[in-house]
Amino acid sequence: MHLFITLISILLIVFLCESHEQCGKINRYSESEVCTAEISEYVAAVVEHYPNQEPNLSSEERLMKNTEDFIRILNKIDQNLDIIVFPEATLYANAKMNVHDDALPYATKIQDTITGVSLCSSKGNKEEAAFLINLACAAQNSNTYLVANVIEKSECNDLENCAKDGWNLYNTNVVLDRDGAFVSKYRKFNLFGEHYVNQTAEPDISIFETDFGIKFGMFTCFDILFRRPTLELIEKHNIKHFIFPTMWFSELPFLTALQTQHQWAQRHDAVFLTSGANDPKRGSGGSGIYQGKYGPLKYGIVSEGGSQAHVATVSTHPPEAGGLDATQIDKTAKQMDNFFFLKDDLSLYTSKILTPNQHQYNEQLCSGSGDNNQLCCHFNIQINWNDEILNDGKDHYQYRMVAYSGVRSFSGMYNGGLEICAILACTGEEIGSCSGRFGNYNDVSWPVTFNKISIKANFTIDENKVQHPNSLLSSIRPLPVNAVEWLHRYFQDEPIVEWNYNLIEAQSRLFTFAIYGRDFNRDGPPSTKNTKSLGNINL
Known part of the structure; x- marks a missing residue:
């Protein structure tokens, strides 16, 4: 009798394990099935992007050329992605951007409600700019969630504090789902000398859930050094996976880009998808995929200037951290000789x-x-x-x-x-x-x-x-x-x-x-x- 019960227990465990595995596959790749089992892994990409350097482009030309770069990088990735993150401000980098009027030609409206309708389809909301529609089509074609940083324009209802043109502008992360539909957005709260955009009255708490079973929180660049909204996402909402577009400028000895990203992910045992703008002459660069206490899965800086995608699988069994190799440390260090650092x-x-x-x-x-x-x-x-x-x-x-x-x-x-x-x-x-x-x-x-x-x-x-x-x-x-x-x-x-x-x-x-x-x-x-x-x- 005891043997029979033991055999039944073993079969039940095997069945549950196989069901859990199959459930994960269904939930990850099929929108038609519903499954409540926790997904054990997903494939993420973060992009370090070197923006277009041509000085005399119109706003539309600059946005489209950088968008084409984004899509070209995405199309070169030979893995089936679940999510890809592009950096802060590189769609409009190298444009004059000091005051509101400079930013307005680069701004686009973003939906305030989630409709589930692809921006790529003929039924999409065509108030969005052409470059954003192209990114939505790229997300749809690659069957991946896509995060991009844009200048958002929103109608201003405060008669005393509105710009003359009637628009508020925001540094905004936009999330598109696998079909190219708008899922979520986050307006950067802790601005760093960005006089051309507005600050929200209170920090956005931006959380979205994916079809592969992960809830993500978002914040941007300078936000990482402050309590709100970053720590509130952890303490009040129990978020463990984060998206972080950035145009970081490395400062010695404590706040270089990868150093800052790593310390935050390790301290909070968080999965951290960080995507950095690249410009070595100004000290900008550094992107990675970090899995909390396990360290970086993939990360790096394009020290000579350029774009690079880092792709990794986030799973319940990440690979062990590598050891220290003085030869490799020296080789990488030499490549940083022409990289600029704040002090x-x-x-x-x-x-x-x-x-x-x-x-x-x-x-x-x-x-x-x-x-x-x-x-x-x-x-x-x-x-x-x-x-x-x-x-x-x-x-x-x-x-x-x-x-x-x-x-x-x-x-x-x-x-x-x-x-x-x-x-x-x-x-x-x-x-x-x-x-x-x-x-x-x-x-x-x-x-x-x-x-x-x-x-x-x-x-x-x-x-x-x-x-x-x-x-x-x-x-x-x-x-x-x-x-x-x-x-x-x-x-x-x-x-x-x-x-x-x-x-x-x-x-x-x-x-x-x-x-x-x-x-x-x-x-x-x-x-x-x-x-x-x-x-x-x-x-």
Whole structure:
């Protein structure tokens, strides 16, 4: 009797497993079937796009040429995609874009209601611009969801604050389904010097569900550094898959593109589809598909200028993270020699230099004042110094431990609160050199090997604070997830969390190793004396 029950149980398990597998196939590829089983995988593509560089195009010509690039890239992908994401602002990049009137010729109306009707069909809403209809047809032809970033125009009903032409303009992500029908949109909330578009009164909470069983949330570029709407999507709506079009401009030592994307995905254990505009002369580039704590599935920067699609399968069993290969790190790092980087101002950081031939550090550095704003960082470091390399006459980086609790200006556009503990590579002995990079990678040698790093700090538990594991190699890529530990513990009866960031695999090409904390309580608009124009830079 027991044997019979066991056999029945085994058969039932097999049946359920086979049904679950078949259910996933039906739900993914057929709109005519309904299935409630959770889908285990989907195929995503993110595109790093180098926009058209011709200076004297009309708005229609520029939009259509970049749209043709989008479609050409999509058509070259030889996998059946479930979703593809294109970057921020590249449909109209390189156009004069300073004020409302500059942007209006590039703007298109977007539906406010989901009709389920393909924009590609003759029954579609032809109020949308021709380029958007072409993208809808491309989504339909490739049987994929498609995300593009556009300038949206919407009729203004506020008589006091309307532009003379009666339109509000928004930096908007648009989602089209496999049939080319409008599914969702998101209007960027945290604008970065984008005086030609409007800011919504409150952040959009943009969520859409796909036919392959995944709910996505969306935000854009500069949004990633703020609480709203990004963290609200996680905390209030339990979203775990995100779409992130961006025109990011990399800043050393903490906010290069892949470094920023990776720290956010790892901290929130989120699937993150990031698509970046490409322009190495302005420091723009960096795209990837990240699977939370498992790290990037595919990512990269087109360092010499160009377009590239990254395609990966997001699944319940992602591949293990790769190891560290110094030869590959050096090869990739050399390719970044002509890539432009912004530099953070570190002048107010507390710091201490790591001196040659001292092999062990157990130090504490503190920054800030008062119970709520003081941060103390504990460093435990083990180092090997190679005297032969140290004296070889080449350039080599010095290292500093740093701590900072305070407020920074994001390029004069906005002020943000920071709580940071870090080890940084510096081109000289001054703290200001720790946000720079030697110009010729072939002239650099590496006498320092970090065998162990442990950075530990206590942070007040506050919904307006968040901490991230932040790292960077000389290749301008973050450390792989299997080379680090990111741990935390709570204290009984105290509103405190201790974060501990550990290097567990020896490394000799280190640029940044940090706990990067944001304190949204201290955010605010900058003083007028810090304001400066960055032209068409979007973050």
